[in-house]
Amino acid sequence: xxxxxxxxxxxxxxxxxxxxxxxxxxxxxxxxxxxxxxxxxxxxxxxxxxxxxxxxxxxxxxxxxxxxxxxxxxxxxxxxxxxxxxxxxxxxxxxxxxxxxxxxxxxxxxxxxxxxxxxxxxxxxxxxxxxxxxxxxxxxxxxxxxxxxxxxxxxxxxxxxxxxxxxxxxxxxxxxxxxxxxxxxxxxxxxxxxxxxxxxxxxxxxxxxxxxxxxxxxxxxxxxxxxxxxxxxxxxxxxxxxxxxxxxxxxxxxxxxxxxxxxxxxxxxxxxxxxxxxxxxxxxxxxxxxxxxxxxxxxxxxxxxxxxxxxxxxxxxxxxxxxxxxxxxxxxxxxxxxxxxxxxxxxxxxxxxxxxxxxxxxxxxxxxxxxxxxxxxxxxxxxx
Amino acid sequence: xxxxxxxxxxxxxxxxxxxxxxxxxxxxxxxxxxxxxxxxxxxxxxxxxxxxxxxxxxxxxxxxxxxxxxxxxxxxxxxxxxxxxxxxxxxxxxxxxxxxxxxxxxxxxxxxxxxxxxxxxxxxxxxxxxxxxxxxxxxxxxxxxxxxxxxxxxxxxxxxxxxxxxxxxxxxxxxxxxxxxxxxxxxxxxxxxxxxxxxxxxxxxxxxxxxxxxxxxxxxxxxxxxxxxxxxxxxxxxxxxxxxxxxxxxxxxxxxxxxxxxxxxxxxxxxxxxxxxxxxxxxxxxxxxxxxxxxxxxxxxxxxxxxxxxxxxxxxxxxxxxxxxxxxxxxxxxxxxxxxxxxxxxxxxxxxxxxxxxxxxxxxxxxxxxxxxxxxxxxxxxxxxxxxxxxxxxxxxxxxxxxxxxxxxxxxxxxxxxxxxx
Numbered sequence: 001x002x003x004x005x006x007x008x009x010x011x012x013x014x015x016x017x018x019x020x021x022x023x024x025x026x027x028x029x030x031x032x033x034x035x036x037x038x039x040x041x042x043x044x045x046x047x048x049x050x051x052x053x054x055x056x057x058x059x060x061x062x063x064x065x066x067x068x069x070x071x072x073x074x075x076x077x078x079x080x081x082x083x084x085x086x087x088x089x090x091x092x093x094x095x096x097x098x099x100x101x102x103x104x105x106x107x108x109x110x111x112x113x114x115x116x117x118x119x120x121x122x123x124x125x126x127x128x129x130x131x132x133x134x135x136x137x138x139x140x141x142x143x144x145x146x147x148x149x150x151x152x153x154x155x156x157x158x159x160x161x162x163x164x165x166x167x168x169x170x171x172x173x174x175x176x177x178x179x180x181x182x183x184x185x186x187x188x189x190x191x192x193x194x195x196x197x198x199x200x201x202x203x204x205x206x207x208x209x210x211x212x213x214x215x216x217x218x219x220x221x222x223x224x225x226x227x228x229x230x231x232x233x234x235x236x237x238x239x240x241x242x243x244x245x246x247x248x249x250x251x252x253x254x255x256x257x258x259x260x261x262x263x264x265x266x267x268x269x270x271x272x273x274x275x276x277x278x279x280x281x282x283x284x285x286x287x288x289x290x291x292x293x294x295x296x297x298x299x300x301x302x303x304x305x306x307x308x309x310x311x312x313x314x315x316x317x318x319x320x321x322x323x324x325x326x327x328x329x330x331x332x333x334x335x336x337x338x339x340x341x342x343x344x345x346x347x348x349x350x351x352x353x354x355x356x357x358x359x360x361x362x363x364x365x366x367x368x369x370x371x372x373x374x375x376x377x378x379x380x381x382x383x384x
Numbered sequence: 385x386x387x388x389x390x391x392x393x394x395x396x397x398x399x400x401x402x403x404x405x406x407x408x409x410x411x412x413x414x415x416x417x418x419x420x421x422x423x424x425x426x427x428x429x430x431x432x433x434x435x436x437x438x439x440x441x442x443x444x445x446x447x448x449x450x451x452x453x454x455x456x457x458x459x460x461x462x463x464x465x466x467x468x469x470x471x472x473x474x475x476x477x478x479x480x481x482x483x484x485x486x487x488x489x490x491x492x493x494x495x496x497x498x499x500x501x502x503x504x505x506x507x508x509x510x511x512x513x514x515x516x517x518x519x520x521x522x523x524x525x526x527x528x529x530x531x532x533x534x535x536x537x538x539x540x541x542x543x544x545x546x547x548x549x550x551x552x553x554x555x556x557x558x559x560x561x562x563x564x565x566x567x568x569x570x571x572x573x574x575x576x577x578x579x580x581x582x583x584x585x586x587x588x589x590x591x592x593x594x595x596x597x598x599x600x601x602x603x604x605x606x607x608x609x610x611x612x613x614x615x616x617x618x619x620x621x622x623x624x625x626x627x628x629x630x631x632x633x634x635x636x637x638x639x640x641x642x643x644x645x646x647x648x649x650x651x652x653x654x655x656x657x658x659x660x661x662x663x664x665x666x667x668x669x670x671x672x673x674x675x676x677x678x679x680x681x682x683x684x685x686x687x688x689x690x691x692x693x694x695x696x697x698x699x700x701x702x703x704x705x706x707x708x709x710x711x712x713x714x715x716x717x718x719x720x721x722x723x724x725x726x727x728x729x730x731x732x733x734x735x736x737x738x739x740x741x742x743x744x745x746x747x748x749x750x751x752x753x754x755x756x757x758x759x760x761x762x763x764x765x766x767x768x769x770x771x772x773x774x775x776x777x778x779x780x781x782x783x784x785x786x787x788x789x790x791x792x793x794x795x796x797x798x799x800x801x802x803x804x805x806x
Contacts, residue, residue: 004703004710256788271791273777276784283783287724288700295703323696371692378695379673380688 004294011076018080021053028349031087035205039165041088049090050120056094057118059102064114071235071300075242075293082246085356087206089123092162095239097124100170100232101222102305104181109222113168113183124168127157127212128233135365137172137229144173144182144219151175151182151221153214159363163197163210171214172225179226182219189217204359206352227309234310234317237364238296241320244328244360245289251331251353252282255338262340275338282334285327296320311377318365318373325361325370332357393467396474403478406451410444411482418483421666423758425733425765427488428619431572431612438573440485445495445521454519455499457715462503463515469717470709480665489621490524490570496658498525498578501651505595505639514576514597528565528577528598528625529648536778538580539590539645543627545581552631559583559632561598561607565625567772571610572623574600579632580648583641593644597636598627606630617764649719655773656722657708667762669695669732672739675755679743687742694735701728720787723779730776733766 007015025045034042049055058074060066074095081090098117101110116122128137142155153173163169169184189195194217200209256279259270269275299316332354336343343350361367372382394402412418429437448454449463456472458464465471499518502510517523534541543563552558561581571577577598584592599605607630612620639647672691676683704725708717717725740748740759747756748763770776784790 004706006710006713256790259790267794268791270784271793273781273793276788276790277777277780279788279790280780280783283787284724284727287704287721288697288728291704291707292696292700294707295699319696319699322692323700371689374695375673375688375692378669378692380676380691 056120060118066118078242079246082243083250085206089162092125096126104223104228106223125166127160142173144175153217157212204355237317237321241324244324248328248331251335255335289324289327292323315377318370322370328357423666424761426617442521449520494524523575525576526574528579569622590645595638595644595647653722656726669698690738697732723782
């Protein structure tokens, strides 16, 4: 059994200031308004996060101009961002790319990229999945071939977060021997025609997903992938779980607020047990999600990013992702149900949480993948 | 993260090592040849078997109490160790690695519910008189809460306690109690019962209740008739208790007159949290996984989903408990959180029932002496816990009304209890 720590005063302060900033500058209304724009998010808000708030610097160690904070602080931000369905490239850049460099990158790659990622000047993303996005980093087929002092990449990646706005693309590819991680200067490669980024029509338009096709694309090796990439993806799943907790809490709050004010049969609908019991189940799902995520975050905060596989982290991560994906999806569905007809309209926010919840179930490992891992960790591997 | 919640409390690993040393000095460690803990939720024993199981459990409770492990969560000046709930959890975890006598339900009620309630509401005299014998298992106390007409609507209890001016057994002045209680686990072995009775029928129903520690056996006790009820799983853990002019001296009143409802809520909140984190070590998700492994290629593919769901529910419950420990380092979990913990456990039970259905099929309904048949008792016990200690529906109401602030259902009855007024 793991002992969990209560939030520190600093974390509480971070939560309050994040909530205030996001409400003022990145509310769901803002996000919806900007979803169709060229960037798809508010670039000015992203610059403030980098230059003034220091959010992208949280996970970056001091020696690379970062804040050297832990996953515990990061999760506070992710939860608040999840609550408003924040659509900027935080998850792709400040979590995925930063963690991938910390876990896989050699010293020069860290020195090259981390300070700029920390400042928010450079937006990074990570390209792992191929074909239909099955979550198995060992199945990477993208090829890396030596070319002079560098490499050239060939292959197609899909479900790449924020590739359309990223300056740095970290690609998992297979070299002559071991699989590795390779850095691509995305704008240059697109301009030269060696990389093609196709933005996908997505269920959740608060997250941009692309297919990236690489044809002899010049790249720099940043280090071996292997266990480091697996750790990166485990941490990504924990980060997503924290976001899902925030989203689920907001969907619950919305449902409860509506049930208190919507009257039918001469009384608030929330006074009917059929409705209030639904809300109680939603609350239970959120509390369970909080608990498993708190455990996963404590495990993540205690782990050292690196090349070593971390069994505890893998277990806690799959558990949190499996649980929170289901919980958020259930709560987002019930939020629509509690709202009735209005909840099924385009103008209402309920479908946006539903879309985010559905999309999150699949990202970073679908329910089947994480269930297999949970069962394997519990001692039950597949028989056949 | 294995840190102590307070600086004046031992580090968890230090505590764990201390506990392990104590347990090793008294018990045999579990190994492969140890009899596995039963998967049944209700013991399914006859009264005689219940009585036999109680003796070693009481002895073990005494040993623990004398060594300072009898009530780890209670304040030191009230017979405990003054350590947060996580220390009790660690103790229970370590105890499960040894062949400890199982704790029959009535002992759990006596030590963890009634004694804890007494520690909070008892007068200094009551605490001095009862805490040590209760915590050491010398005397046993049950709950006297539910009635035939006051189940979910517990505040509608009709059992009356009326003041009598003349001396009563054990005291100069007191109360005479008449009514009927039901579902009282362990009343047949109890020396006292934590009684909730109506002392004032003329005020709103929650306000007319008073709590007592009612003597159930011993010289001078009369008007108490305890009749066992056989439950659906086959055993006889609970009873009906008929009270016909049973006497309780005023010095055994628990809390002020009219304060019975908060006293009852305190006990119930502890109960819900306890049943969720309780020491029913048998039907764990790990046990399901082991069973599934033994089935090997015979494991039905469709059994995997309920197994993983039972495992997820169990982890959520465990981490939720740890999260509550961090949030409330000195204990005292509020009602809605106790309800959540209990509902998480019920969710685990539901998935467990489903898993054993998919794994065992025929062995579950016809005893063929195999492992599958043992689970029949689990399946038959699970419906009881959807009701005991507050039905699922009541727990949902508690969460909805107290955690989410949703309005209560309109109540057609008048503010006064009809039962009390009749």
